[in-house]
Amino acid sequence: MGSPRFAGGMLAAWFRMKYPHIVIGALAASAPILQFPGLTPCDIFNKITTSVYETAYNANCSVNIGKSWKAFETLAANDAGKKQLGDIFRLCDPINNADDLNQFMNYLEDVYGNLAMTNYPYNSTFLAPVPAYPVRQLCFYLKDLHQNDADLIHSMVSALAVYTNYTGTEKCVDYKYSSSSTTLDNKGWDIQSCNQMVMPFCSNSSETMYRTKAWNLKEYSDNCYKKFHLTPKPYDIILRYGGNNLESVSNIIFSNGLLDPWSGGGVLQAPNNQVHVIILPEGAHHLDLRSSNPSDPASVTEARRMEATIIEGWLNQG
Structure with missing residues (x-):
């Protein structure tokens, strides 16, 4: 994040x-x-985001999102399922392997955070064109608790379009940020977060709608060095x-x-x-x-x- x-x-x-x-x-x-590091719990961002989704329409919204991660993994367990997932969500780049699937799910986590940030009482275009109270709009499509993976995934398509294609003009979902990753806005922040702006993030699936992820400074640092030859200065x-x-x-x-x-x-x-x-x-x-x-x-x-x-x-x- x-x-x-x-x-x-x-x-x-x-x-x-x-x-x-x-x-x-x-x-x-x-x-x-x-x-x-050491000032704020690393899971606070995801806990607040989950709370926003729990109260936007009804609690089924965050429960469905929490269940969706396993549904995506199950569908993408074989090549036919990977293709189906890419087709359903109209992804710009296909999901060919586990890294692609993880990148897709990371993208969705960013979307949920961005929608919470832009949960304004009127239409806005701050991070993407979205309607008034976009979290409520997304959660409208997830108001019913889904027991069937196929139904859940199809509901997720409609829900996520609130952020990914509210205007109806987008040809595909750029989950790899391939069209924007070279901008100063994104690259500049990536470099800063691999230098001084080290903000730990973690989550627990039993307490949030997110996947369980631990904060691992060594893994984070290794990734930064691989991308930019920078070693983060966490303090x-x-x-x-x-x-x-x-x-x-x-x-x-x-x-x-x-x-x-x-x-x-x-x-x-x-x-x-x-x-x-x-x-x-x-x-x-x-x-x-x-x-x-x-x-x-x-x-x-x-x-x-x-x-x-x-x-x-x-x-x-x-």
């Missing part, structure tokens, strides 16, 4: 911490500055910015939406009276930074008002 979509908030916080003589203050929206960010030692920090607003999986690594309690923490119970990823919309929850409108007042106070002090 990795995405540069939250980096602006983190950079804003660290900019104020590092250069308080230059920066008057910072609004760090959806900034998981605690999503680093570099903590050493540079102090980790959760925020007592001396001032003039930062940390805002977090509780529907945003990244909120688990955010600052949710103020370390002193010069740091402001704003919680948006109905907010997805940095919803308070987006343009005003008639569908905005009241908590988001109030958060923007509070942020403007706090920033005005900083400017008046300066």
Whole structure:
């Protein structure tokens, strides 16, 4: 799991911490500055995401997603099944082997996280064109508990199209990111996460809708060296910015939406009276930074008002 979509908030916080003589203050929206080794449990992102899916329509949604991994593996146990899986989901690249299947399932895990991040109350195109409350829309197709693998997989096709082809214009599902992997947006983040931005991720299938995965720094490091000849520095960010030692920090607003999986690594309690923490119970990823919309929850409108007042106070002090 990795995405540069939250980096602006983190950079804003660290900019104020590092250069308080230059920066008057910072609004760090959806900034998981605690999503680093030893600071936050590695399974928090996937636990929050699962909770979002459990409550979006009904609990059957996350249960079906949890059952789908085995259904995919069973179908892809032979060549005919691999082809069938590729045809059903209209994949740009065929599934030829176990590595392809794993990459496909990794892609689906990214999709679930991205939908939770963009679970806004109106249509958006932030990570992909999606409808209002896209998690609810996806879960509508998974509202019935499926006992049959074939029925489950066909329901998954309709559900995932909420993210992969909401506009109806996509010719195929690019699960290998072959058309976008060369962009600076993706490659830049891959390099950063193999250098300083080492964020541990893990999951347990008994507690989440995800496959069980342990955090393995050696495996992660070996993969980074293979791809970029880089060796990750897992504690570099903590050493540079102090980790959760925020007592001396001032003039930062940390805002977090509780529907945003990244909120688990955010600052949710103020370390002193010069740091402001704003919680948006109905907010997805940095919803308070987006343009005003008639569908905005009241908590988001109030958060923007509070942020403007706090920033005005900083400017008046300066």
